[in-house]
Amino acid sequence: MAEKITPRSENYSQWYVDIILNAKLADYSPVKGSMVIRPHGYALWEAIQRNLDDMFKATGHTNAYFPLLIPESFIKKEAEHVEGFSPELAVVTHAGGEELEEPLVIRPTSETIIWSMYKKWIQSYRDLPLLINQWANVLRWEKRTRLFLRTSEFLWQEGHTAHATEKEAREETLRMLNVYKEFAEKWMAIPVLTGVKSPSEKFAGAIDTYAIEAMMQDHKALQAGTSHFLGQNFAKAFDVTFQNDTGSLEYVWATSWGVSTRLVGALIMTHSDDKGLVVPPKLSPVEAVIIPIFRNKNKEEVVGYARKLYDRMKDEFRVKLDADDSNSPGWKFAEWEMLGCPVRIELGPRDMENGKAVLVRRDNGEKEIVDIEAVPARVGELLESIQTTLFQRALENRETHTYDVDSYDRFKAIFDGEGGFIRMPWCGDAECEAAIKEETKATIRLIPFEQPELKGAVCPRCGKPADKIAVYARSY
Amino acid sequence: MAEKITPRSENYSQWYVDIILNAKLADYSPVKGSMVIRPHGYALWEAIQRNLDDMFKATGHTNAYFPLLIPESFIKKEAEHVEGFSPELAVVTHAGGEELEEPLVIRPTSETIIWSMYKKWIQSYRDLPLLINQWANVLRWEKRTRLFLRTSEFLWQEGHTAHATEKEAREETLRMLNVYKEFAEKWMAIPVLTGVKSPSEKFAGAIDTYAIEAMMQDHKALQAGTSHFLGQNFAKAFDVTFQNDTGSLEYVWATSWGVSTRLVGALIMTHSDDKGLVVPPKLSPVEAVIIPIFRNKNKEEVVGYARKLYDRMKDEFRVKLDADDSNSPGWKFAEWEMLGCPVRIELGPRDMENGKAVLVRRDNGEKEIVDIEAVPARVGELLESIQTTLFQRALENRETHTYDVDSYDRFKAIFDGEGGFIRMPWCGDAECEAAIKEETKATIRLIPFEQPELKGAVCPRCGKPADKIAVYARSY
Numbered sequence: 016m017a018e019k020i021t022p023r024s025e026n027y028s029q030w031y032v033d034i035i036l037n038a039k040l041a042d043y044s045p046v047k048g049s050m051v052i053r054p055h056g057y058a059l060w061e062a063i064q065r066n067l068d069d070m071f072k073a074t075g076h077t078n079a080y081f082p083l084l085i086p087e088s089f090i091k092k093e094a095e096h097v098e099g100f101s102p103e104l105a106v107v108t109h110a111g112g113e114e115l116e117e118p119l120v121i122r123p124t125s126e127t128i129i130w131s132m133y134k135k136w137i138q139s140y141r142d143l144p145l146l147i148n149q150w151a152n153v154l155r156w157e158k159r160t161r162l163f164l165r166t167s168e169f170l171w172q173e174g175h176t177a178h179a180t181e182k183e184a185r186e187e188t189l190r191m192l193n194v195y196k197e198f199a200e201k202w203m204a205i206p207v208l209t210g211v212k213s214p215s216e217k218f219a220g221a222i223d224t225y226a227i228e229a230m231m232q233d234h235k236a237l238q239a240g241t242s243h244f245l246g247q248n249f250a251k252a253f254d255v256t257f258q259n260d261t262g263s264l265e266y267v268w269a270t271s272w273g274v275s276t277r278l279v280g281a282l283i284m285t286h287s288d289d290k291g292l293v294v295p296p297k298l299s300p301v302e303a304v305i306i307p308i309f310r311n312k313n314k315e316e317v318v319g320y321a322r323k324l325y326d327r328m329k330d331e332f333r334v335k336l337d338a339d340d341s342n343s344p345g346w347k348f349a350e351w352e353m354l355g356c357p358v359r360i361e362l363g364p365r366d367m368e369n370g371k372a373v374l375v376r377r378d379n380g381e382k383e384i385v386d387i388e389a390v391p392a393r394v395g396e397l398l399e400s401i402q403t404t405l406f407q408r409a410l411e412n413r414e415t416h417t418y419d420v421d422s423y424d425r426f427k428a429i430f431d432g433e434g435g436f437i438r439m440p441w442c443g444d445a446e447c448e449a450a451i452k453e454e455t456k457a458t459i460r461l462i463p464f465e466q467p468e469l470k471g472a473v474c475p476r477c478g479k480p481a482d483k484i485a486v487y488a489r490s491y
Numbered sequence: 492m493a494e495k496i497t498p499r500s501e502n503y504s505q506w507y508v509d510i511i512l513n514a515k516l517a518d519y520s521p522v523k524g525s526m527v528i529r530p531h532g533y534a535l536w537e538a539i540q541r542n543l544d545d546m547f548k549a550t551g552h553t554n555a556y557f558p559l560l561i562p563e564s565f566i567k568k569e570a571e572h573v574e575g576f577s578p579e580l581a582v583v584t585h586a587g588g589e590e591l592e593e594p595l596v597i598r599p600t601s602e603t604i605i606w607s608m609y610k611k612w613i614q615s616y617r618d619l620p621l622l623i624n625q626w627a628n629v630l631r632w633e634k635r636t637r638l639f640l641r642t643s644e645f646l647w648q649e650g651h652t653a654h655a656t657e658k659e660a661r662e663e664t665l666r667m668l669n670v671y672k673e674f675a676e677k678w679m680a681i682p683v684l685t686g687v688k689s690p691s692e693k694f695a696g697a698i699d700t701y702a703i704e705a706m707m708q709d710h711k712a713l714q715a716g717t718s719h720f721l722g723q724n725f726a727k728a729f730d731v732t733f734q735n736d737t738g739s740l741e742y743v744w745a746t747s748w749g750v751s752t753r754l755v756g757a758l759i760m761t762h763s764d765d766k767g768l769v770v771p772p773k774l775s776p777v778e779a780v781i782i783p784i785f786r787n788k789n790k791e792e793v794v795g796y797a798r799k800l801y802d803r804m805k806d807e808f809r810v811k812l813d814a815d816d817s818n819s820p821g822w823k824f825a826e827w828e829m830l831g832c833p834v835r836i837e838l839g840p841r842d843m844e845n846g847k848a849v850l851v852r853r854d855n856g857e858k859e860i861v862d863i864e865a866v867p868a869r870v871g872e873l874l875e876s877i878q879t880t881l882f883q884r885a886l887e888n889r890e891t892h893t894y895d896v897d898s899y900d901r902f903k904a905i906f907d908g909e910g911g912f913i914r915m916p917w918c919g920d921a922e923c924e925a926a927i928k929e930e931t932k933a934t935i936r937l938i939p940f941e942q943p944e945l946k947g948a949v950c951p952r953c954g955k956p957a958d959k960i961a962v963y964a965r966s967y
């Protein structure tokens with residue numbers, strides 16, 4: 016039975032944790048920094064994984080698997096890379112009962128081990144592009160963790176591609192960013208901004224990092240996926256060259272891109288409400304649940320009526336019949352709301368007599384009574400409508416909390432209040448950016464691709480000329 | 492282009508490695524004991540994973556994910572378990588730039604961490620059975636490795652179930668053993684024996700270990716999957732009790748079961764030949780490849796003819812059109828044979844004129860010419876026939892190399908010669924078993940479920956009475 020969920024208005028962070036624990040999405044583990052993903056949470060990750068994987072394959076990528084453990088020396092081969100990761104590494108010093116000659120680190124990401132293999136596999140332009148993705152666990156030691164959003168170990172996918180030209184690699188970087196955007200918006204019903212990170216927020220070892228950024232219900236930003244143009248950094252560190260079609264040797268161009276189980280956190284935070292989880296229909300393990308309402312004396316008939324509907328629907332929908340008689344209908348309603356099931360179908364004795372069913376939407380609680388024959392078609396419509404509504408609601412939240420600002424006082428006032436995404440001219444100075452972070456806890460989430468003309472604009476904080484709008488927010 | 496593959500008759504071990512490297516299934520990595528699974532090999536694992544996962548779900552299991560790192564103290568909680576794994580553990584002693592208070596081991600298997608969570612999740616008989624599976628990487632340090640068959644890190648699935656009664660847990664153990672047998676035989680076309688392991692070969696921490704065992708082409712055995720009845724060992728170590736329906740507390744009963752990327756090794760070794768990999772159609776990433784044979788002058792027509800066939804087939808089959816003109820048809824034939832594609836469809840200008848196609852089976856090289864209209868239906872028949880033929884061939888190999896033996900001299904003579912599976916009465920004495928291993932390198936692979944009546948039988952090695960037939964073999 017659902018325990019009490021702290022309302023969002025009271026304590027948003029606690030609400031988030033309550034949803035996760037009560038909907039049995041995940042649990043704390045006895046291992047510091049690591050979480051357990053429970054079946055209901057893992058089912059969401061499996062749905063994300065399967066659909067995203069189809070999109071990767073449709074864009075020409077194949078999956079492979081590289082070792083978990085990486086020689087410490089590999090991490091050190093690419094200077095920015097080692098700086099970025101050193102404080103986060105977990106190190107294996109003993110194995111097989113002996114101390115190792117060289118310590119092995121658990122992969123924080125796999126660029127180094129993968130590029131050491133690409134050196135073996137790439138000789139000629141005919142071997143390019145090489146378009147490989149990996150689904151794997153990675154580990155970055157964290158002191159302060161938050162279920163799904165920040166844990167030492169997490170699950171992700173990491174694409175690592177190799178190209179003959181800078182142009183192709185840059186195209187790939189943006190292609191995958193767009194795959195992420197499309198997936199976030201069409202499947203997860205989460206609207207996202209796209210753009211490039213400021214140099215101080217980019218991935219260690221990348222030339223340019225692009226990201227998709229979403230706004231949560233508390234108006235904070237969540238980085239939901241990144242795509243990196245790596246230039247020739249890793250090719251040079253691992254000496255990966257290819258013979259081009261004129262016979263001379265060149266360094267290979269690289270990209271990498273990833274999303275993680277963090278997406279499950281984004282999904283929870285974007286759509287859920289004070290009754291529990293809300294899942295976009297396209298990713299929901301169960302799209303509709305049929306709950307027969309019966310007493311002992313009419314159990315057989317009512318459950319039979321429900322089963323007939325179940326049989327009609329089961330090939331077309333992910334549908335479940337909950338005819339368990341150890342729980343009351345009211346308990347089940349609350350439980351399936353907690354679990355986020357998009358549509359509930361109630362069937363009572365009176366509905367049976369009248370040839371009707373009651374349909375209830377999870378997103379807004381609207382009820383309607385429909386002819387039993389019309390249920391499958393109507394459920395199909397409702398699922399589509401819920402998918403759209405969730406997206407629209409999230410988009411509206413973002414739009415009503417996005418501000419064009421040209422005064423630093425106004426900027427600070429917004430973060431002292433409700434917060435949001437602030438579009439503001441930026442001088443391009445990393446020190447000014449750091450000062451803003453220090454003063455307001457807001458960071459540049461990205462510099463959007465689409466920029467207005469900025470004639471004579473200045474950075475409101477420092478007064479220096481600004482030639483770009485940046486989007487600022489507090490973030491997860 | 493395919494490099495030379497060492498013939499099986501010359502050097503079976505080298506043949507195996509040659510297949511893997513030339514078909515690009517896997518590669519050696521710079522990390523001692525770990526391999527890289529390349530896209531073509533990973534596609535086999537994905538096919539195994541997806542189909543097996545469907546069978547797990549059909550039997551009521553759900554997936555979850557538990558931490559990679561386990562506190563060292565957990566491993567020590569179950570006495571046999573720690574003895575079994577201690578020499579194989581990889582230990583993280585440093586993380587986040589500091590030495591850890593308690594070392595963490597990389598999971599060699601997840602019983603301990605999972606049962607520490609089950610303690611939280613199980614209170615009442617209503618919480619049982621708990622039927623959870625995990626797809627994950629695990630690590631057991633190995634000095635001598637062999638691609639796919641024995642590597643320090645490997646990918647696997649591990650089912651961990653909790654039950655209210657011994658009977659239910661024992662039923663689950665055998666249910667999953669049968670799922671493995673069905674999968675091996677129907678999908679992988681690998682006939683397997685089932686039975687129970689001798690106490691000295693069982694999993695550390697189990698009461699009984701059951702296994703599926705397959706015979707490779709060199710007549711050695713390969714353990715392809717195991718299912719363990721764990722009794723209450725882990726429930727007692729982690730104090731996991733439940734309130735039964737009369738209100739009193741009992742310890743929970745457990746099973747665990749797993750298969751790994753080793754299955755890919757079994758698949759390679761069972762079916763492949765001196766020309767390369769042979770993949771059972773049901774698991775083949777590409778079921779049929781269409782290779783148009785053209786010159787510059789007729790390229791457009793012939794490729795058009797091929798593309799028409801491709802379009803007709805692509806919804807029904809996993810089919811590929813290889814119209815790349817940088818390689819000759821002969822090169823492609825060899826390459827697709829190397830990759831193990833079940834059916835090759837050759838389309839030349841003469842075939843086009845006559846409305847024909849040439850179909851070639853990978854399993855036996857048989858060619859046939861069929862009307863172009865009949866190709867899809869005929870390919871469907873061939874795929875089924877190849878699936879059956881591969882299974883029959885493997886079964887015949889096993890049957891012609893399985894011997895009922897009641898003399899230890901004969902036993903030794905068989906292992907001095909071609910080897911095989913030997914069915915021989917066993918005294919039940921672990922020392923006698925160890926001596927046989929020492930003297931012949933053969934071990935008891937399993938004690939089959941089906942036993943003949945053994946009146947007055949003796950163990951041929953020691954002369955003591957024997958009440959069971961055991962199956963002996965040398966093994967991978």
Ligand SMILES: [Zn+2]
Nearest residue numbers: 442447474477
């Ligand atoms: Zn400034």
Ligand SMILES: [Zn+2]
Nearest residue numbers: 918923950953
């Ligand atoms: Zn004996």
